[in-house]
Amino acid sequence: MKLNVNGKEYEAAAPDDMPLLWVLRDILGLTGTKFGCGMAQCGACTVHVDGQAVRSCVTPAASVQGHAVKTIEGLSAPGLSAIQRAWIEEDVVQCGYCQPGQIMAAAALLAARPHPSDADIDNAMSANLCRCGTYLRIRAAVRRAAELAGRTA
Amino acid sequence: MKTTRPTMYGRAAISSAAVLAALAALLPAASPAAAPSKEEGVAAFETVRAVLQHPRCQNCHIPGDAPLQLDDGRPHTMGVVRGSDGKGAPGLPCATCHGVTNPPTSYGPHVPPGAPTWHLPPPERKMVFIGLSSGEVCRRLKDEKQNGGKNLDALFHHMAEDKLVLWGWSPGAGRAPVPVPHDELVAKLKQWIAAGAPCAP
Numbered sequence: 232m233k234l235n236v237n238g239k240e241y242e243a244a245a246p247d248d249m250p251l252l253w254v255l256r257d258i259l260g261l262t263g264t265k266f267g268c269g270m271a272q273c274g275a276c277t278v279h280v281d282g283q284a285v286r287s288c289v290t291p292a293a294s295v296q297g298h299a300v301k302t303i304e305g306l307s308a309p310g311l312s313a314i315q316r317a318w319i320e321e322d323v324v325q326c327g328y329c330q331p332g333q334i335m336a337a338a339a340l341l342a343a344r345p346h347p348s349d350a351d352i353d354n355a356m357s358a359n360l361c362r363c364g365t366y367l368r369i370r371a372a373v374r375r376a377a378e379l380a381g382r383t384a
Numbered sequence: 385m386k387t388t389r390p391t392m393y394g395r396a397a398i399s400s401a402a403v404l405a406a407l408a409a410l411l412p413a414a415s416p417a418a419a420p421s422k423e424e425g426v427a428a429f430e431t432v433r434a435v436l437q438h439p440r441c442q443n444c445h446i447p448g449d450a451p452l453q454l455d456d457g458r459p460h461t462m463g464v465v466r467g468s469d470g471k472g473a474p475g476l477p478c479a480t481c482h483g484v485t486n487p488p489t490s491y492g493p494h495v496p497p498g499a500p501t502w503h504l505p506p507p508e509r510k511m512v513f514i515g516l517s518s519g520e521v522c523r524r525l526k527d528e529k530q531n532g533g534k535n536l537d538a539l540f541h542h543m544a545e546d547k548l549v550l551w552g553w554s555p556g557a558g559r560a561p562v563p564v565p566h567d568e569l570v571a572k573l574k575q576w577i578a579a580g581a582p583c584a585p
Contacts, residue, residue: 358476
């Protein structure tokens with residue numbers, strides 16, 4: 232199957248029903264996206280498809296042919312995004328495992344709502360779990376990312 | 385003992401009688417069917433009500449802003465919300481987890497189901513069915529101010545053809561389908577509409 236990931240065309244030899252997450256990690260070598268629960272319950276595998284947050288663990292890879300997939304690797308090209316800089320400035324990360332998914336979810340929120348309220352942040356981020364409990368720093372980082380993006384806009 | 389054998393004439397007479405009898409049986413169907421009575425319409429709507437108040441339908445036709453899930457109608461996990469257009473929160477639309485089809489069975493029993501345009505009614509037209517009597521469901525269903533401007537024809541097509549509605553009969557593993565067969569729902573809808581869409585008191 233043919234996939235467009237982070238603006239690059241890939242040819243992947245995979246069954247149509249293989250989860251997109253497996254294709255990204257095991258075939259294309261894009262291991263920034265993480266496996267958490269495998270059933271869309273934790274958000275660690277979040278990527279964007281045509282700009283919308285999608286759980287790649289329950290998305291058959293063949294279903295995104297002809298669509299633009301973006302992973303955490305694509306978010307940082309060519310330099311760190313405002314979101315990633317905000318994450319560093321707020322020192323959000325503890326173990327870090329869920330953070331690619333958190334950041335991709337935050338990016339989808341900020342694309343839809345550049346200046347989100349706390350309620351917007353809670354509503355958009357509520358399906359991304361963090362076992363280290365970094366939720367308050369995540370919320371602060373989303374606010375800071377909105378500020379940083381506003382300064383550079 | 386003298387026996388009689390049927391003559392050709394006799395056979396023809398019997399055959400003609402059979403044909404007439406068959407035609408007579410067909411005549412009522414060939415003539416215009418009488419519209420169902422109000423009582424028949426109200427009775428037909430009872431089947432429609434049972435479908436609308438099944439978890440596959442009423443889990444998303446909710447009074448608040450948080451959908452329900454599974455057969456016991458428990459609050460949806462993850463604190464997801466209806467959003468301003470019924471399609472979820474900015475950044476976390478329903479389609480983040482609910483694809484356009486149910487996931488392959490190889491993904492296991494606990495994955496989110498999918499159908500095209502997965503969404504709830506918008507907040508200004510919630511179309512709640514939970515806890516209503518048959519008459520209340522009926523009047524709400526017909527109220528074009530509440531139902532998004534759907535006349536009876538549009539309501540019929542919504543329930544007969546909308547792919548998200550049809551998902552209720554193939555909801556994937558771990559969820560009970562609507563027990564009323566879909567063609568029976570369609571037939572009862574037609575009967576209710578033909579009766580003038582009457583509602584119970």
